Amino acid sequence: MPTRAWFPTYIYCEPLQKAGIPRLNTDLADECRRLRDFDAAGRRWSAKNYPGGYTSYASMNELHRFSSTFAALEKKLTRHVRTFARQLDMDLRGHSIRLTDLWVNIMPETAAHSLHLHPLSFMSGTYYVVTPKDCPGLKFEDPRLSKFMAAPPKVSAARRENRPHVTYPAEAGNVILFESWLRHEVPANRVPEERISISFNYNWS
Ligand SMILES: [Fe+2]
Numbered sequence: 001m002p003t004r005a006w007f008p009t010y011i012y013c014e015p016l017q018k019a020g021i022p023r024l025n026t027d028l029a030d031e032c033r034r035l036r037d038f039d040a041a042g043r044r045w046s047a048k049n050y051p052g053g054y055t056s057y058a059s060m061n062e063l064h065r066f067s068s069t070f071a072a073l074e075k076k077l078t079r080h081v082r083t084f085a086r087q088l089d090m091d092l093r094g095h096s097i098r099l100t101d102l103w104v105n106i107m108p109e110t111a112a113h114s115l116h117l118h119p120l121s122f123m124s125g126t127y128y129v130v131t132p133k134d135c136p137g138l139k140f141e142d143p144r145l146s147k148f149m150a151a152p153p154k155v156s157a158a159r160r161e162n163r164p165h166v167t168y169p170a171e172a173g174n175v176i177l178f179e180s181w182l183r184h185e186v187p188a189n190r191v192p193e194e195r196i197s198i199s200f201n202y203n204w205s
Pocket residue numbers: 116117118184199
């Protein structure tokens with residue numbers, strides 16, 4: 001083949017565990033909703049910065065330190081993060097990885113989360129707790145988009161890997177991992193049920 005692909009952008013998507021996901025997600029959803037009821041500062045922050053939704057990102061973002069439910073989730077997530085790091089050929093021998101932040105996102109109808117990245121970490125991701133039918137997925141942007149200054153548009157039948165965006169459906173029980181510099185967004189939720197996810201950042205030292 002005269003043409004080969006280089007510098008790929010990897011995205012990881014796997015079920016968190018092989019069995020017991022519905023029970024786990026029922027417990028997590030209860031805890032997420034209780035947190036929203038309890039976290040007045042988070043509700044105030046969300047009213048300004050996360051219209052229509054609730055996130056504990058700015059108020060309670062170390063949930064794994066204070067809740068055994070979230071601490072148990074951390075253990076499971078870390079296994080996936082290690083697997084993904086190996087797939088990326090990251091050399092972490094002699095180093096440790098650490099979950100630095102873990103927070104809850106509840107998106108009722110109309111809530112959206114515009115394009116962003118996750119500073120101060122090397123790997124980030126989301127675990128899906130409640131995903132009503134037709135709720136929005138996680139949309140990633142080609143990290144080279146700003147460099148395509150004079151490129152013609154893509155044909156409508158472009159291969160998926162050549163398109164400027166890819167959307168992973170939100171599926172309860174799945175964990176999605178990506179390198180923290182990769183911009184992404186959640187389009188507006190257009191269904192009347194709440195979509196609940198738990199997002200997190202890892203660092204290494
Ligand atoms: Fe994010």
